[in-house]
Amino acid sequence: MKKNKVTIYKVAATAGVSLATVSRVLNYPEKVKPETREKVLKVIKELGYRPNVIARGLASRKSTFVGIVVPDFSRGSVAEAINGIVKLAIKYEYQTLVFPAEDDNRNKRDVWSDIIASQVDGILYLNDLHDEDAIEGIDRINIPVVALNSVFKESKIATVNIDYSDACYKITKKLIDNGRKNIVLATTERKYTINDVIKEGYLKAIQEANLKSKIVYTSGKTDKNTKIFIDYLDNNKIDGIIGVRDSITISFLNNAIISGYNVPNDLEVYSCKDTRICKLARPQLSSIHVPTYELGKIAMEKLTVLMEDGKLEKMDLFVPYKIIERETTK
């Protein structure tokens, strides 16, 4: 490792001060006399010195690393969140380390073990598919955690979300108010916590209107879903679709159109995330707009507070959302 040969010693030597002084201008500049500070800063710049974060981490027992735990980077809703997170991480001078969640070849404990070994100061948890073990892992680990787009029923984990239940209640109600009576919710068969909450909102609106709930369970695979949707459409007459994920919704929409539905006249459709692909649907998809990029920034912001103060005024934060009407609703 010959890179970054210039160490704090070299800076100290060429500036004619002790290494402690150099360290101070970096960490507590106010504790150093302005002239000395300027002199040191000048040398730092000339030499292109950057403190070794590893050494700094060891000495200070703060790594300035935050870990992002995420199951799959290709999910539109996590990708934008990560953009937001890294944006703020730069601002606060944290480095971001990524940890894939629940890899099939390894048991879940290992993720936490990896995280502990890596000495991160905080964790952003973007995994929405968590069981008892995951929660126990988070509770036991002695590191601040902020979860994003993920609901924890009885745990003191800090979360940042939109109120998905309320949002889905609203769009369901909109459809009902438009006279729709056969509204299907397309959700995942796997138990994602957000999808459960979305379902609650849907059911509430449906029950209030004395309608019958209709739920179709899907997988993550478009090909498989196509079969499910075709089959469903063959056996059910519907006039409303709500899909928990944009890809699911678009797939359902496409199959409905192919089987003869006129959207939005016969059938109105809402999605629940509003990732970029909503605008790539034809007709363009109406959706609950989740400000994912902002959520990422807010979560990172919360985490910095948690890492510095050890506590948060509000553990569960709900960020405002919008409902975007495009071409699949009236």
Next chain:
Amino acid sequence: MKKNKVTIYKVAATAGVSLATVSRVLNYPEKVKPETREKVLKVIKELGYRPNVIARGLASRKSTFVGIVVPDFSRGSVAEAINGIVKLAIKYEYQTLVFPAEDDNRNKRDVWSDIIASQVDGILYLNDLHDEDAIEGIDRINIPVVALNSVFKESKIATVNIDYSDACYKITKKLIDNGRKNIVLATTERKYTINDVIKEGYLKAIQEANLKSKIVYTSGKTDKNTKIFIDYLDNNKIDGIIGVRDSITISFLNNAIISGYNVPNDLEVYSCKDTRICKLARPQLSSIHVPTYELGKIAMEKLTVLMEDGKLEKMDLFVPYKIIERETTK
């Protein structure tokens, strides 16, 4: 930092050996007597000891960190690559650190400066929009770099790609062989190196057939592109579309269909990436299939070789690709 209180000292003490021995069973197990090794391993397990990667990094001058430089996580083609990278990083016991490229608020040098400070042992470069400065940065930094989905004309940077030029030549030729004479290439106005290479393949086929090239330049924004496409379709009669990115292609496809084209009869369409959204287009999009996940794995694999041996037999690797015929081509 009270987490991970168990250090190598504790393990050594409770196992009744010196810390050097514990270190050896972790790093050079063959150098320690089997019985001692077992004893130490047992204690490690009981105590749940995990070596502090920070301290290890400082002592060994190898951080076991790799940096991923990426402009935008929400691009389908980078997300899958990252999935592949982290998958292999786990296998080789590297931690992955992410660095957003070219943030507007900071000049480009800072990215490299951040990277140097973080002490990564290697870099995966997923940024396809690089200028002279970026190349100079890579060349000057004394750390192994593998670039993915990115072309460097005259630099000794290791790359992993598919042969985009050849692939685009082939699909263009297919369209020509189907009798298409007005084939448009939809590419980006920004100079992405891959898109330039794709264009080369397109132009080669077009010129060989003595056709006239037609290129429409787009942005990253769907709304803006819609205007561009509508305008283009108003003023041009076409029978073939090739889009450099799936989102661009779908957007063009949608507008063509809305303006009356029958796909694939009047108009055949190919895309160049084959991310998940190709299957969400209606009709489903034919595309060059880039094995992005695999590219990520291969790039990480290459990087480990580079980090260990300092050299590679083949600096520019081309991975096989396929052309997937779906519903937008005949």
Next chain:
DNA sequence: CTGTTAGCGCTTTCAA
């Protein structure tokens, strides 16, 4: 305001 010094938790010679 600045310098000296003792670590942070580990790896790595060098001896034994």
Next chain:
DNA sequence: TTGAAAGCGCTAACAG
């Protein structure tokens, strides 16, 4: 085959 001891580059008391 093992242990002692010297750092890795930095932070953080503690003096001065």
